[in-house]
Amino acid sequence: MKKHTESSLELALKPAKRPIELSVRLAWYLLRNKLRGRKRFPLVTMLEPLEMCNLACVGCGRIREYKPVLDKMMPVDVALKAVAESGAPIVSIAGGEPTIHPQIDRIINRLVEQRYFVYCCTNALLLERQLAKIPPSKYFCWVVHMDGMEEKHDESVARKGVFKKAVAGIELALSRGYRVCTNTTVFRNSDVADLREMFQFVAELGVEGSMISPGYDFQDAPDQDLFLTRQEAKSIFKELLDPAKTKGARFYNNPLYLNFLRGEREYQCAAWSNPTYTVMGWRKPCYPLADEHVQDVEELYDPQLWEEQYGVGRDPRCANCMMHCGFESATIFQAISTPKDWVTLIKSGAAHKGGITGA
Numbered sequence: 114m115k116k117h118t119e120s121s122l123e124l125a126l127k128p129a130k131r132p133i134e135l136s137v138r139l140a141w142y143l144l145r146n147k148l149r150g151r152k153r154f155p156l157v158t159m160l161e162p163l164e165m166c167n168l169a170c171v172g173c174g175r176i177r178e179y180k181p182v183l184d185k186m187m188p189v190d191v192a193l194k195a196v197a198e199s200g201a202p203i204v205s206i207a208g209g210e211p212t213i214h215p216q217i218d219r220i221i222n223r224l225v226e227q228r229y230f231v232y233c234c235t236n237a238l239l240l241e242r243q244l245a246k247i248p249p250s251k252y253f254c255w256v257v258h259m260d261g262m263e264e265k266h267d268e269s270v271a272r273k274g275v276f277k278k279a280v281a282g283i284e285l286a287l288s289r290g291y292r293v294c295t296n297t298t299v300f301r302n303s304d305v306a307d308l309r310e311m312f313q314f315v316a317e318l319g320v321e322g323s324m325i326s327p328g329y330d331f332q333d334a335p336d337q338d339l340f341l342t343r344q345e346a347k348s349i350f351k352e353l354l355d356p357a358k359t360k361g362a363r364f365y366n367n368p369l370y371l372n373f374l375r376g377e378r379e380y381q382c383a384a385w386s387n388p389t390y391t392v393m394g395w396r397k398p399c400y401p402l403a404d405e406h407v408q409d410v411e412e413l414y415d416p417q418l419w420e421e422q423y424g425v426g427r428d429p430r431c432a433n434c435m436m437h438c439g440f441e442s443a444t445i446f447q448a449i450s451t452p453k454d455w456v457t458l459i460k461s462g463a464a465h466k467g468g469i470t471g472a
């Protein structure tokens with residue numbers, strides 16, 4: 114059987130389609146910050162304008178962690194101020210289910226007017242009613258949660274019929290001219306063949322690309338057996354991303370991160386590049402962990418956090434984490450000083466985002 118090397122993987126996996134302006138703007142943003150001598154700076158602002166959801170997925174920590182504040186809705190001006198304070202050119206909106214927020218259209222439309230690249234993660238159940246209020250734009254992309262084909266997806270979100278609604282939402286949004294991606298979390302009970310079928314299926318529907326990440330073992334998620342250890346994750350992604358079997362799939366993550374997931378590269382976490390703002394403030398230190406919530410985003414760049422306290426080998430809770438919010442951006446930051454890796458990112462059109470994560 115043909116052995117696939119890192120570079121054959123890069124060639125074999127179809128790159129996602131995405132606006133060129135996004136790649137150019139992000140490359141310029143990275144260069145500008147490097148020239149200013151900034152060692153740590155944000156690539157993606159993770160915005161969670163509410164934590165309430167109309168589903169209760171088995172692997173979701175958020176709806177349980179934020180139980181006391183599930184009814185809290187972030188005001189529009191507070192959301193815009195947080196994004197401006199972070200300064201990252203990309204905004205990933207999650208939660209909770211963003212389409213439940215009564216002013217989500219105002220938040221998204223204002224950010225788009227300001228030319229941020231906005232990704233809105235959704236389970237698509239209420240997508241249709243937002244289409245009338247949020248016009249399509251090259252600066253805006255729906256990211257629909259898909260954890261498998263019908264049976265596996267409905268099992269993951271603990272409700273029958275959700276897969277069909279998600280597919281109908283994707284088709285409707287595409288037919289009205291929206292950019293659409295999908296977002297998949299891989300768990301211990303994920304079925305590799307089923308996921309491959311789903312990636313091909315959504316690529317045929319016409320989505321821009323599929324984002325993937327292993328789940329994080331959120332302490333508040335009810336089924337702790339769901340989450341992969343680092344070793345298990347590497348082995349499942351090696352199988353899942355076998356180029357000989359992923360024909361037709363279109364991945365949104367950059368090829369260096371995909372190689373990391375396959376266990377072919379090692380990186381230290383760079384979660385400071387994805388600051389996460391919630392109804393309680395900025396999660397400190399990162400998207401998966403909130404040892405505290407703080408009001409000043411600058412606190413998240415404290416070198417002591419990242420040189421002594423958090424990351425693989427420093428905090429036991431980081432041992433199994435391979436999430437894109439910590440490690441996809443790490444591939445980008447390391448590539449800045451590694452010309453060969455930078456060329457790989459440019460060729461794949463992936464100097465584009467620092468890891469856009471879903472709910």
Ligand code: SF4
Nearest residue numbers: 166168170173209472
């Ligand atoms: S994972 Fe997303 S869709 Fe599922 S319950 Fe959590 S916020 Fe809702």
Ligand code: SF4
Nearest residue numbers: 382384399431434439
């Ligand atoms: S490795 Fe640790 S600090 Fe980094 S994103 Fe994962 S949980 Fe957060």
